Amino acid sequence: MKKSALLAAPALAMAVAALPATPAAAADSWSFQAELAPVNNSTAAGSAVVDVTGQEATVTVEVAGAPALFQGAPYPHAQHIHIGGQGVCAPPTADADGDGAVSSMEGEPWTGAIGVSLTTAGDTTPASAVAVDRFPAGAAYTYQRTVPVDAATLEALQSGTAVVNVHGADPAALSAAAQAKVNPMAPDLPLASDVPIACGVLAGSQMAVPEGPADTGVETAGTGSATNGLVGTAVLGVLVLGAAAAGLRRRAAGGR
Ligand SMILES: [Cu+2]
Structure with missing residues (x-):
């Protein structure tokens, strides 16, 4: 025996x-998902799916419960894939200046910097971080676009450190101190336009299969x-x- x-x-x-070595056909395609949960006392929530094939990704973002209007017009919600941080959403304790809101800058050590700007048209690099005329707007939306992904973004996705942030808080929901500040990346806009309202860490479904x-x-x-x-x-x-x-x-x- x-x-x-x-x-x-x-x-x-x-x-x-x-x-x-057998499932070689799937080697250059991955799928990542994130539940977007409210941050900064917002009511916004949703989901994000990033389907990568080669050097492109089809990104789907669904958001509801976001502030509807900004200065009388549909509120543009900047949204990005952040990379190179700790791969977590910024905690309330990240509020370094104590104004009651965790701005993008304050959250960057946790979420990382912008890897992809999820714009509706044109450029998708960090250069479009505050391209408010090219982001989805309003209280609820479904966004889908195929965008290029560079090596750094792909690495972040694969290592589980890519974070989706949706921005654009209701000014009325912020403290007086926060309301008085400007968006450090676009000083003609208030800080509220920068403040994250929903956040989630992208996790790979295929990566989870050993x-x-x-x-x-x-x-x-x-x-x-x-x-x-x-x-x-x-x-x-x-x-x-x-x-x-x-x-x-x-x-x-x-x-x-
Ligand atoms: Cu962002």
Whole structure:
């Protein structure tokens, strides 16, 4: 019995070693999701999905409960993928100047700087951080656009440190001190236009699936795991064949 197990083991090990390379078609595409939760005492919330293929990402952002109007017009809500920080939304304690609001600048050590500006048209680099005429506006919206992603943004997404921030607070919801300040990135606008109202950390669904022999189950979805399932069956086949062959050899040697 011991001998047959030993004979079967190398065949299994070889088959398993080939597993991680099998879903090669999925190697340059990933999906990331974030639940956007209210920050800075806002009522805004929603979700973000970032589907990366190669050097492009289709980004979908859904927001509801945001301030509707700003100076009588639909309130433009700047939205970005922040990268290079700690990969968390800024906590209330990030309010360094004590005005009751955590501005983008104050939150940057946590969220990171802007990697992608999720504009509705044109440029999507950090240069468009406050391009208020090219962001979705109003109390609720669904945004979808395919944008370029650079290496730094892709790295942040893959390491789980990319953070989606939606900006544009209701001035009336801020303290008098915060209301009196200007947006440091656009001094003709009030600080309120900069203050984050919803935030979420992007987590990769595919990244959560570990590669290796343990991942041959049927619980996970997608083409990658379907392939794994097939390979898993093949591994089992190899094992059965190996054991059968070993059994035959053992029987022949034993003479029974
Ligand atoms: Cu931002």
